[in-house]
Amino acid sequence: RILILDFGSQYTQLIARRVREAGVYCELRNPDISEAEIREFAPKGIILSGGPDSTIGEAAPVAPLCVFEMNVPVLGICYGMQTMATQLGGQVESSSHREFGYAKIRAHGHSAFLKDIEDHTTPEGFGMLDVWMSHGDRVSQLPDGFKIIASTDSAPIAGMADEERQFYGVQFHPEVTHTTQGQRMISRFISEICGCETLWTSANIIEDSIETIRQQVGKDEVLLGLSGGVDSSVVAALLHRAIGDQLICVFVNNGLLRENEGDQVMAMFAKHMGIRVIRVDAEDRFLSALAGENDPEAKRKIIGREFVKVFDEEASKLTNVQWLAQGTIYPDVIESAASKTGKAHVIKTHHNVGGLPEHMKLKLIEPLRELFKDEVRKLGVELGLPSDMVYRHPFPGPGLGVRILGEVKKEYADLLRKADNIFIEELRAHDLYDKTSQAFAVFLPVKSVGVMGDGRRYDYVVALRAVETIDFMTARWAHLPYEFLDLVSRRIINEINGISRVVYDISGKPPATIEWE
Numbered sequence: 001r002i003l004i005l006d007f008g009s010q011y012t013q014l015i016a017r018r019v020r021e022a023g024v025y026c027e028l029r030n031p032d033i034s035e036a037e038i039r040e041f042a043p044k045g046i047i048l049s050g051g052p053d054s055t056i057g058e059a060a061p062v063a064p065l066c067v068f069e070m071n072v073p074v075l076g077i078c079y080g081m082q083t084m085a086t087q088l089g090g091q092v093e094s095s096s097h098r099e100f101g102y103a104k105i106r107a108h109g110h111s112a113f114l115k116d117i118e119d120h121t122t123p124e125g126f127g128m129l130d131v132w133m134s135h136g137d138r139v140s141q142l143p144d145g146f147k148i149i150a151s152t153d154s155a156p157i158a159g160m161a162d163e164e165r166q167f168y169g170v171q172f173h174p175e176v177t178h179t180t181q182g183q184r185m186i187s188r189f190i191s192e193i194c195g196c197e198t199l200w201t202s203a204n205i206i207e208d209s210i211e212t213i214r215q216q217v218g219k220d221e222v223l224l225g226l227s228g229g230v231d232s233s234v235v236a237a238l239l240h241r242a243i244g245d246q247l248i249c250v251f252v253n254n255g256l257l258r259e260n261e262g263d264q265v266m267a268m269f270a271k272h273m274g275i276r277v278i279r280v281d282a283e284d285r286f287l288s289a290l291a292g293e294n295d296p297e298a299k300r301k302i303i304g305r306e307f308v309k310v311f312d313e314e315a316s317k318l319t320n321v322q323w324l325a326q327g328t329i330y331p332d333v334i335e336s337a338a339s340k341t342g343k344a345h346v347i348k349t350h351h352n353v354g355g356l357p358e359h360m361k362l363k364l365i366e367p368l369r370e371l372f373k374d375e376v377r378k379l380g381v382e383l384g385l386p387s388d389m390v391y392r393h394p395f396p397g398p399g400l401g402v403r404i405l406g407e408v409k410k411e412y413a414d415l416l417r418k419a420d421n422i423f424i425e426e427l428r429a430h431d432l433y434d435k436t437s438q439a440f441a442v443f444l445p446v447k448s449v450g451v452m453g454d455g456r457r458y459d460y461v462v463a464l465r466a467v468e469t470i471d472f473m474t475a476r477w478a479h480l481p482y483e484f485l486d487l488v489s490r491r492i493i494n495e496i497n498g499i500s501r502v503v504y505d506i507s508g509k510p511p512a513t514i515e516w517e
């Protein structure tokens with residue numbers, strides 16, 4: 001396995017995902033990790049990530065010295081290369097040429113790291129690479145034992161290597177897809193240079209997890225809150241495979257789900273897979289708790305609180321349960337670790353509703369704790385979940401509660417469900433669903449005038465929202481074809497009695513958020 005020391009770059013999680021994609025397990029840790037912890041982790045290779053600091057600065061973070069004394073290969077990326085250079089006796093200077101974005105670099109063909117990896121070759125026979133650069137400082141003097149392996153005009157030392165000790169440094173970012181040969185470089189490092197076997201595959205992960213789960217829970221019963229979202233669905237499928245009927249799921253219909261969602265979840269998990277699922281139809285409860293409330297945050301809290309109450313009531317009827325399963329995934333783990341050390345570079349603003357009262361005293365089981373979202377999806381497919389479920393757009397915990405502006409009413413939710421369903425149905429039919437990251441309809445409780453045949457209509461407005469994004473922190477509105485929007489709009493107005501106007505949201509994030517509330 002590979003250890004990645006995280007110096008705070010926005011791309012560090014990408015490094016981990018690339019390593020995993022190449023079939024090798026890795027973990028992210030802070031650079032202040034102790035030597036003992038590193039030795040216990042026993043990495044076959046270490047990657048030092050990029051970061052926002054300057055090694056020239058006084059309090060610049062460094063890698064623990066043992067990293068360079070353990071006889072394992074080390075790859076430093078951007079800041080990671082600079083700290084490697086400084087710590088091993090080289091020098092870094094701040095460059096007058098800051099480079100951000102695409103760059104072409106010349107590879108000096110002899111290194112084990114870059115050998116035969118190139119996008120094209122110059123007439124003189126140099127390999128050229130299209131890479132993604134993002135740096136201010138640059139290495140100005142190599143440490144002893146190092147050679148230059150790549151250069152650009154503004155960074156003559158854009159890559160360096162000490163082949164004997166197997167230390168490599170690159171100024172560019174192999175982990176981002178803009179570096180076209182990046183995945184090959186990372187695979188080269190971990191497989192050929194570190195000698196890791198590529199055992200991190202969905203099938204192996206499933207097999208190992210099943211073994212661990214069985215040992216952990218023995219004959220006990222496990223409770224899971226199943227929402228129908230990707231994470232809880234995959235946990236359900238995995239636990240069911242591991243412990244069969246010892247798994248009991250509770251599915252709460254809060255009245256704020258999408259069209260037919262409750263029936264679909266039951267059909268899939270209870271009927272098709274034979275999982276024990278208790279369905280609680282609590283629409284009335286949620287809607288009466290929400291009555292009269294207009295404030296978005298207050299609505300979120302009410303929905304969260306009600307969920308806990310309902311779930312708690314169901315759970316307390318089950319007397320044999322000792323475990324609570326949760327769909328926590330690796331980014332959640334990294335984020336909560338980062339926020340504890342104050343190094344939070346990704347600030348998550350939303351958490352799923354839920355969380356259980358202390359008194360339940362259930363032991364926690366989190367089988368996806370080590371996995372990234374894309375790994376969870378692959379696992380889901382491998383476990384036999386349909387891919388349109390596994391690749392479904394994210395849906396917020398409070399559901400339609402934050403897509404009905406202001407007070408939530410059943411009438412509004414019913415209209416919104418129909419409109420949303422038409423939009424999604426057409427996106428799928430036109431092969432646009434997977435090209436957008438999240439798409440949905442929003443209900444606006446204002447009435448506008450329309451004409452239908454000879455009569456006037458005075459009905460509600462629906463807004464359509466579709467965005468493209470990688471991380472949901474920033475997003476651009478999807479430039480859906482006009483003809484497509486026209487079709488969706490006509491269907492909504494013609495088919496849904498109660499909606500007379502459809503608008504399309506053309507706001508980016510920032511400044512607008514993806515949801516309207």
Ligand code: XMP
Nearest residue numbers: 350351352353394396397398472513514515
């Ligand atoms: P915003 O609206 O902040 O949304 O741009 C970013 C992503 O978070 C989702 N979201 C939520 N998810 N509970 C959730 O579980 C919430 O309260 C919540 N609010 C927003 C949103 O759907 C988008 O994917």
